[in-house]
Amino acid sequence: MADNQAFYQEVGRRIRDARKKGHLTQEALATKISLTRTTVTNIEKGRQQLLVHTLIEIADALSVAPESLLPERQxxxxxxxxxxxxxxxxxxxxxxxxxxxxx
Incomplete structure (x- = not known):
């Protein structure tokens, strides 16, 4: 993708929205997937890239499809x-x- 920063910011926004919709705090999500709250914060703000298996773990913890956390390709x-x-x-x-x- 041409603009990696924008990509990860969008992924982070989608994760944050799904987390809030599931009524989870960053701390609760972090505990579910064995990360720190700071790591979840950085992922949601697009400051930290994440591995595919982490994306899948986050999706499972939020009860959403992993692809719903990815921006649509144009x-x-x-x-x-x-x-x-x-x-x-x-x-x-x-x-x-x-x-x-x-x-």
Whole structure:
């Protein structure tokens, strides 16, 4: 992802929102997953990156799906792709779009 800081801030926000929705304190969540409250704070603020197994443990503790804690990926729009610098890329995109329009 291009902006890792924004990614981890969003993950942290989603964790915080799920924790609050589950009526858990940071301390209670930390105890459930064997972390410190400070670590949970840092994760929620996006200051600390987390490993996949930690994300899964957090999701389990919050009774949510792990993917619900991840930001949605944005696919590039066709307009953005068409403004790609390479004429070769532009030509192939046009062909694909034309083929899709025929169906």
């Amino acid at each position: 696919s590039p729009s066709i307009d953005k792709l068409l403004t790609a610098e390479s004429p070769y890329t532009q030509e192939w995109i046009r062909r694909i779009v034309d083929m899709a329009d025929r169906d």
